[in-house]
């Protein structure tokens with residue numbers, strides 16, 4: 001078992017957001033999470049990544065058998081968790097290249113591996129940027145500053161490809177992308193898909209099925225998973241909306 005979330009209750013300030021939330025993920029699996037606006041999807045990704053302001057009042061999260069909630073955000077990243085946020089963060093004054101290089105070497109240090117040299121790093125990042133059809137000048141610009149919405153999302157996938165995480169969480173990475181960009185982003189995801197890692201993909205769109213074949217689809221409703229199934233759930237939602245879930 002890669003990830004096991006058991007009876008998780010999460011509050012933001014006094015408000016209860018996730019309620020008795022359960023989810024189990026094995027290596028190699030892709031899980032899609034859908035759900036109406038405000039049902040708690042981003043809260044889930046934020047809690048897993050260790051963002052502040054989310055108060056766990058009950059339950060536990062085991063990642064590779066370890067108590068995830070006792071780890072700092074950087075330790076969670078070191079253990080192999082990567083979250084592409086719904087709204088990618090801008091970092092003025094830090095070049096994309098320096099950020100990526102530092103992030104890759106910070107992970108390598110955590111894993112007691114020697115640092116990667118700049119030449120090998122640059123070759124690797126340029127190769128991946130080609131795959132994602134990203135112009136090279138995005139490397140010298142400040143992280144996400146002035147990037148278009150689509151460029152930010154591709155940059156997230158570039159980070160994911162460079163960091164080679166074990167659990168990849170994509171929070172609405174496909175929103176605001178044009179048709180070509182969606183294809184490129186999901187090609188990047190398929191490039192990383194293998195038996196040593198797993199994905200949680202949060203999305204609102206049925207079109208994901210054109211690119212990704214998930215193992216499970218879950219519907220998050222009012223803070224807990226109300227229904228789980230296979231990819232036919234996505235088409236059912238597209239036809240019927242969320243009314244039948246209530």
Ligand SMILES: Nc1ncnc2c1ncn2[C@@H]1O[C@H](COP(=O)(O)OP(=O)(O)OP(=O)(O)O)[C@@H](O)[C@H]1O
Nearest residue numbers: 012013015017035036037038039040041042043044
């Ligand atoms: N800082 C906060 N203070 C109070 N309530 C918050 C805060 N952050 C989130 N919430 C509330 O938590 C609930 C769940 O939000 P969340 O972002 O997890 O939903 P979501 O399922 O990702 O929605 P969407 O599909 O619109 O992105 C919402 O009702 C939201 O208003």
